[in-house]
Amino acid sequence: MAHKYATLFKWLNVVVDYVLLNGTLYASFLMADHSPVWVDVYDYRLTILLLNFCWFFSSSTFDLYSQVLKRDAVPTMSANIGSLCTYIFLAILIKLVLPYIYIPPTPFVYYFALFPALLLIWRLSFLLIRKHKRKFWLGADSIAIVGAGNVGIDLYNYIVSNPDMDYHIAGVFDDNPFKVPPHIPYLGKVEDCISYASTNKLSELYCALPYNEADRIEALLEDADKHMVRLRLVPDVKGSIHHDFLVEMFGFVPVLKPRQEPLENKANEFLKRLFDLLFSFFVIVLVLSWLIPLLALVIKLDSKGPVFFKQLRSGKNNKPFYCLKFRSMAVNSDSDSLQASKNDARVTRVGKILRKTSLDELPQFINVFRGDMSVVGPRPHMLKHTQDYSHLINNYMVRHFLTPGITGWAQVNGFRGETKETSAMLNRVQADLWYLEHWSILLDLKIIFLTLWQGLRNNDNAY
Numbered sequence: 015m016a017h018k019y020a021t022l023f024k025w026l027n028v029v030v031d032y033v034l035l036n037g038t039l040y041a042s043f044l045m046a047d048h049s050p051v052w053v054d055v056y057d058y059r060l061t062i063l064l065l066n067f068c069w070f071f072s073s074s075t076f077d078l079y080s081q082v083l084k085r086d087a088v089p090t091m092s093a094n095i096g097s098l099c100t101y102i103f104l105a106i107l108i109k110l111v112l113p114y115i116y117i118p119p120t121p122f123v124y125y126f127a128l129f130p131a132l133l134l135i136w137r138l139s140f141l142l143i144r145k146h147k148r149k150f151w152l153g154a155d156s157i158a159i160v161g162a163g164n165v166g167i168d169l170y171n172y173i174v175s176n177p178d179m180d181y182h183i184a185g186v187f188d189d190n191p192f193k194v195p196p197h198i199p200y201l202g203k204v205e206d207c208i209s210y211a212s213t214n215k216l217s218e219l220y221c222a223l224p225y226n227e228a229d230r231i232e233a234l235l236e237d238a239d240k241h242m243v244r245l246r247l248v249p250d251v252k253g254s255i256h257h258d259f260l261v262e263m264f265g266f267v268p269v270l271k272p273r274q275e276p277l278e279n280k281a282n283e284f285l286k287r288l289f290d291l292l293f294s295f296f297v298i299v300l301v302l303s304w305l306i307p308l309l310a311l312v313i314k315l316d317s318k319g320p321v322f323f324k325q326l327r328s329g330k331n332n333k334p335f336y337c338l339k340f341r342s343m344a345v346n347s348d349s350d351s352l353q354a355s356k357n358d359a360r361v362t363r364v365g366k367i368l369r370k371t372s373l374d375e376l377p378q379f380i381n382v383f384r385g386d387m388s389v390v391g392p393r394p395h396m397l398k399h400t401q402d403y404s405h406l407i408n409n410y411m412v413r414h415f416l417t418p419g420i421t422g423w424a425q426v427n428g429f430r431g432e433t434k435e436t437s438a439m440l441n442r443v444q445a446d447l448w449y450l451e452h453w454s455i456l457l458d459l460k461i462i463f464l465t466l467w468q469g470l471r472n473n474d475n476a477y
Contacts, residue, residue, distance in 0.1 A: 042124035162188035166222035327394035338377035391419025392446035
């Protein structure tokens with residue numbers, strides 16, 4: 015449920031944070047005896063723009079502004095500290111990458127002392143105020159369900175089992191009281207629901223009557239409007255399909271979709287492809303142009319065989335493509351059927367380093383540039399694994415609606431490496447499906463950042 019106060023306090027936090035960011039920056043220059051004319055200098059304006067973008071990226075990476083009323087204090091402060099650390103790191107990185115931007119050091123010494131302190135003081139103050147007002151701001155809405163059919167009872171049980179929705183259900187209306195299970199309060203006949211809701215100040219009524227009572231539903235809608243009662247219609251799907259659906263209206267006909275797919279939108283698809291082209295181009299030109307000759311020599315000196323390892327893997331729409339990697343194993347006949355395991359005898363000395371650091375995956379940026387892969391997406395699996403797991407895991411093939419990626423949401427959440435058990439692959443598939451339903455260009459940037467961050471640490475699943 016989207017609470018009436020949630021969006022208000024989310025944007026309150028956003029506005030105050032950016033006022034603190036820019037106001038503290040301005041004050042720091044005044045404290046350092048710099049004239050306000052600095053705002054007209056190009057270097058300063060560019061710096062301000064970059065710092066605002068850095069905070070946008072940092073706060074988004076740690077989901078700083080999500081669940082501002084519900085998230086507990088400790089996770090909230092952890093997200094703030096993480097955002098600040100990332101922000102300061104990016105600010106330093108900008109100075110290193112763009113050394114010719116003139117920035118006097120004194121104001122920024124003040125700034126990076128003041129801004130984190132003021133931000134944390136503001137957030138602590140908000141949490142203290144929220145502690146006393148939280149019950150009011152998160153006050154549960156009272157509702158009732160009209161209709162004790164399968165849909166109405168399923169809706170009741172779902173809401174009761176998900177208290178985070180903050181609904182209080184008064185009970186169920188139905189003309190037949192014997193249809194209502196003993197554990198559910200019976201409120202009366204259907205005709206009484208509007209007057210009951212109006213008298214007891216219920217926020218909403220959820221009508222789960224079957225479609226064959228269309229005339230009755232129309233009458234309830236009219237009566238609800240007259241008494242200023244919000245009436246919501248719950249589609250009576252035949253067979254009581256247990257699945258989350260999205261509703262699209264084709265005229266007056268509701269069409270249920272099993273999932274949202276942002277990349278079905280051609281504008282989003284074009285944006286993602288443009289990002290992939292630019293990102294892979296810079297990696298190929300700035301990194302692979304000198305790394306390939308260097309690693310080619312090392313790989314050749316270490317073991318016999320080709321520099322690159324090419325393997326058919328499942329691509330978008332399950333179309334096979336040759337996935338490129340630096341060869342990290344001795345040439346063997348099991349490479350297309352047997353996953354790498356811990357202490358795998360096939361892995362060469364150089365291969366151990368390549369796999370541990372994920373350098374063996376870098377040639378896949380060539381696949382990205384060609385369009386076979388994306389920078390971010392579900393990892394492409396061997397054809398045999400696709401064939402095997404498609405029979406073992408429901409929705410496994412849905413991940414192939416997306417272009418496979420070098421890294422993905424599953425990988426940054428720890429679901430990478432060997433999948434000895436079906437449950438390990440199930441976790442990976444569920445993460446891939448979450449990514450399919452929640453894609454955004456900002457999410458891709460977040461995954462890339464987390465991939466680089468995790469690359470600096472040891473990963474027990476990388477071997």
